Amino acid sequence: MVCNITNTTYTTNSTCRVDTLEGLAYCPVFLLGFFLNATALRAFFAKRESWTDTHIYMLNLAIADSTLILFLPLRIYNAFICLPVNHVCTFLIFTHYINMYASILTTTAISVQRYLVIRFPLQARSWRKKKEVAFAVCLILWGLILTISAIFHKDNHPEKLSTCYERCKNIHLSPVFIVLMVVCGYLAPLLIVVFCSSRIISILLKVDDKSEEKNRTIGIVTANMIVFIFCYTPIHVGFVVNYEPPVNWQFERLPVHVYLHVAEWIASTNCCFDSVSYSFLLKRFFRK
Template identity: 35%
Template sequence: MNLSTCSITAYKSFPLLQLCIYTPVLLLGVLLNVSALWVFCCKLSKWTETRVYMVNLAAADCLLLFTLPFKTLSQFHQLKVGRWCLVLEGGYFINRLMSIAIVTVIAADRYLAIKFPLKAKALRSPLKAAFASLFLWTVIICVVTLIKKLEAREQDQLCFEKSSVEPSVVTLGAVIGGFFIPLLILTYCSIQVIAELRRKKNESCHKEKLIRKAVCIVSANLAVFIVCFLPLYLGHLLRFVMDSTSSNCSAIQRVNNFVHLASVLANTNCCLDAICYYFVNKEFKEASPKLAKSKSEGTKEAEIQLPRITR
């Protein structure tokens, strides 16, 4: 088949599938992440490294959630590639990459604190965590902006759609640097933390239950990250390989369909982040008495169920 006549598009029912899945994801995700932001910013008295990173993670997830309706509408109305499309795509990818980066930094910070507790006292502080978060935002915004300028979109007709079958080296670099390198860091840090916690469990029998819970938390964080993101980025790699080597247009179309489905799974991570990181985080325990006090006074905000999970 002549690939010059091959035009790749999402299958017709995909916008409807997005609408059905993203509606509950948006409602639940906004509720959880806004609640988390409210607790972290308004109900805790002491700023810590974890609290700083959590605020940035919740902000990135919220901003990503707010792009989902526009992403869905753009595919319903077949928005053409143009200025507003590039802005929308840029905002979408900036917040996804920031979410991945913050999760990775949380894992590295946890590894540093557990593996090297004495060095961690000098290397870790809320102010340094704030500077690290600001640095990540700046780098990711600059990189995504540069990628959008370097991407060859002349042959692409629709927003959020790679219609051409020309392999994109720029996209390949973004996939490797934006996901697979963070995945290696996250996996290494998580495995090391789990090993260190199990070693401490053998040394401290009276803390066995607490350490077992911490191991479950770290394992769940890693599992959610892999399940949500790995299919999507493997799909992007496969699409690059197919664009580079295959002459079968229908096979490339099937890979493209898989990438679209995997992107839906990846975007549900905004809700799962809240469950994995906020519900089990010790900082909500600090907030619980204050929330209980607010509830006794009859304030509406205290009706939020988020912190009750930790009691």
Template identity: 30%
Template sequence: MIFCNITPQPSLQTFSLISYIPLFFFGFTCNVLAIWVFCFKLKKWTETTVFMMNLVIADILVILTFPFRLYSHLHIWDLGSGLCKSLMSSYFVNTYMSIFTITAIAFDRYLAIRHPLKHKGWMSLVKASAMCCILWIIFIIASILRILQSTDHTLYVCFQKDSKEPFNMTLIFVVGGFFLPLILISFCTGKIVMTLCDKEILDTREQYSTKKAVNIVISNFVIFVVCFLPIHVGYTIRFVAESFNASCYTLEQVDFFVHVATIIANSNCVLDSLCYYFAASEFRKALSRQKFT
């Protein structure tokens, strides 16, 4: 096994500095504002609200790791291995919690738009809450297993692999944690767009509302792919490179790509609160019209 001493490049440190500060500020502000709207401005909660609130909580918990991640890029990690593992565990749990909550929102929309009658029987506040609780339990257990597989020695870096040995569960997380949700979201998005585009348009106002709803669901899908596809491609490439004992130069380039892709993935925490805030009212309007046409 090749041992490589990979240190953060100065350009990566600069990019991290100019990325994580605004991501933390805008992400925290937008998500706290979303919680305020959900708790004090919405008169009635629905299962969609439960999913969106769950997404906001997961995103905030991811955002709270940003200052520590920035510290690890700019400084030798001297805050202890225990804190590092706790932060990485929190980041892991809440990142995949966000992915699966976005998937649940897409499926909820699909049922509401394509099968409004089944949606009433299949979805409820209790079922949505139970689904979120089950997801939390699954990913917390997965995070514990991930920690148990990690090496236990003095850390000088954090938020990156402390060993160049391939992580055995990488492909499980990549396929089960991203590509399967991607397939489901793609299916739901396609069906929703087809339904909204094929419905009979009665007036100009409805045409505008339907077009806006279509643009929103397509935008959400594009943001999901742009944010999460690069990082999971990076995980896969790193796993293959480490499995075949790639050169230190190759591992360094892959490591750089993973770091940049991680920043792109973390921007999803800011975009989520904006997209789903605007999406909520539009899809309630689209759903109400769908039921009576």
């Protein structure tokens, strides 16, 4: 499936391709993700009068994950019964990735907040308007992501799609868009998350304390870092390879084409893994 380009006129030669395996793969992600995120949101709003800055970041993460999850049924439907290629597809693609990057950047903000609190515990107690700052940071993150999406919205217009969730193989994304997604949307957050997580673990290991709370904190920080790397590395490698695939990697022969679909599925599973963070936070929340 390719798109023939003549000057500025695009002609999409696409056929409906049923992908039962993809549809079946997204079903458990949707069911588990919907249950876990709905439970988390219910718990958050049940105690909204006691929110801290951490809860605001976590709530923002839950909203991003929940929104992505809510649109997965359309992706599942498309895998079994192809959706027509139109502007709704453009909306669905951007909704998926907007919420993915909102999750990435919110996770990064949470890592920075955790590091500052553990690195400067005494100063952190005297910080004022922490909730207001957290709320402002979340708004800035959403504003930044939505602005970039608006600027590059033509990159996923219907004439550049071969199916509802798949771009034409011979029409590459804008190089600037690729750089923003890979460098600003992944590499920079990755470095921040790894640095903050490593420093938190190092600081806690030096503390002469064998309490369950300390071990649990180290465990959750380590798990979050590993999940971040596991979920988001494949898809961004895919973006780079998709932009300029090696000559001997042919989409219709399997490797790159299948890799991109698997990488997207792996990235989507982060909506379920984030529930580990929710569980840890909410357990302490209700215990208090």
